[in-house]
Amino acid sequence: MNLPLLYDWRKLQLFCESVFIRAGVPPAYAATVAESLVEADLRGVDSHGVVRTSIYLKRVVAGRIQPEATPEIVSDGTATVLLDGRNNFGSVVGMKALSIACERAERHGVCVVGVKNSNHFGTGAFYALKAIERNLGLMVMSNASQTMPPTGGVRPFLGTNPLAVGFPAGEELPFLLDMATSVVARGKIIVASQKGESIPLGWAVDKHGNPTTNADEALEGSVLPVGGPKGYAISMFIDILSGVLTGAGYGSSVNNMYENWKEDQNVGHMFLAFDIGKFMPIDQFKRRMDHYIRSIKAEPKAEGVSEILIPGELEHRKTVERKRDGILLPAKVVQELYDIGEQYGVPLAPAACELYEGKTS
């Protein structure tokens, strides 16, 4: 079929939202999930974008996500909260955790929200950006199903457990780190597989523990932790904070959303929000951030480097660009979304960019 490949972000978000609503997701939650997916596409993190619509829906249909459940505080220590996600979408649970963390940090200076019984929560940046809008600092992490061997091991045991940290600046862009603890995010290998592309050596090993450039073989094998034992240790500490401490799954008991249809994922997260004003006036902090960022960007550059980038800067530019020019999706993803639209009675076509006529599959 000759489907367009370029999509308007607002219309694409509306498409996803409508599909989720038709699938029985309460409208407010459907909006959150759709926003989380499309924001990932806007930021260029295609691996966490609308490519995930299909698997999220499948888990709802299979009863492995409970879209009507209300996440619930099960232990309340004022500046520490344990939230039971009750197996709703990760982004719905995550938004609830974020909201608690931010409100309480504003009152108590800091708040730690541990989360159990959740699902894949999208990108950490999604939450960090919302905390930054409130002039708060945020550290957020999540465990994930098994994809990386421990140092010295051969098969997946740990997830590529991501860590995101966001702090506002003044006139400069905010600082926004969002990283998987693998050499690269596993999602990038999923995208390579979707596009039928190969991957660089060093990203992953196949199921026998041998280095591979084949994305499909890599997905059957393991991605490697960043910096060897350091990435392994960081991934473990994220698993301890997100999983062992919260009562969520950890290690092999975080279930794979693509493969395990008999059990809930039981992902755990950890949200830490900081009230900057407890340390110094926010304006002073922002001036210091601006100075810091400008100093780094003014450093002499290596040969062939035109600019030193701050974490999150590239993704910010991509967002501006994709909001303006549209989001170009791989044909495989478009086909998947089209089929989903057909299934749920929501046409995909109106989400396409009218401006752009050349790109069709």
Next chain:
Amino acid sequence: MNLPLLYDWRKLQLFCESVFIRAGVPPAYAATVAESLVEADLRGVDSHGVVRTSIYLKRVVAGRIQPEATPEIVSDGTATVLLDGRNNFGSVVGMKALSIACERAERHGVCVVGVKNSNHFGTGAFYALKAIERNLGLMVMSNASQTMPPTGGVRPFLGTNPLAVGFPAGEELPFLLDMATSVVARGKIIVASQKGESIPLGWAVDKHGNPTTNADEALEGSVLPVGGPKGYAISMFIDILSGVLTGAGYGSSVNNMYENWKEDQNVGHMFLAFDIGKFMPIDQFKRRMDHYIRSIKAEPKAEGVSEILIPGELEHRKTVERKRDGILLPAKVVQELYDIGEQYGVPLAPAACELYEGKTS
């Protein structure tokens, strides 16, 4: 001179303590600094051990460390505290920060202590181990003077800003990550230089930005961040939390303790303590930690690997071994300590292991 190279840790600690007291450091603070140094040697982190006695003393003599100053709380938000180290030793300031963080976490579930006007604080593991003894979780970080370029840069701008995370287990050893955000700790290059050894390619670049295996050239150049842009981003976030947010130095305003004799170091730290009991009973947490650790260690091993190690395990074994067999110091370090002993009227000889007669310089 024919100086012994093997030292008893208790006697070595007493030697350092005595020297610091003679240099005008109040006895309680002298004990803390000596303990912090010798514990690093015990754990095999020689780069942060008694090799630093000399530089610490020089900074005291130069008036660049104020050993009699009392670290002071300058902003108190109950679960958030800003501590002014008043330019005392980093480990003295760090122990004060740790003590506040732990006490308050026990009361409020979590406590964040930001620290400014401090100095090099030794290893993060020193503090994490003490939190673990109290059944608390700890995340601790510090910024450091410039040694790493940002991704795309050529000269040092960021420190190898370390991160340590500790959580207790039950019957298993505690989890204890303690890492620099560089490929390796700069201290390892200092040790290589002390020993006159070369370093592996990929650890560092020389002052022109070229790869080098020469430890001295590397010390004049830059060490590289772990995992490229990921290490760069982690180092930045540690600098933001430890420096920008606390009012300490950050980036180029964290002064080098070896080179800058006109200004205080103005190092910043950040201590986050977690009361595990706010999330689940401590015994349950410890059982989960034991299960987690045992599961990882039981994973199939790569060819040539006899055992999968948990972060901190190697250092624990080294501690047991060095407490039993003594600490073997490089001749250069022994000579330095001997000279210090002469200068301050504290003989080094009684600290040597009597058991071991073969090893002399």
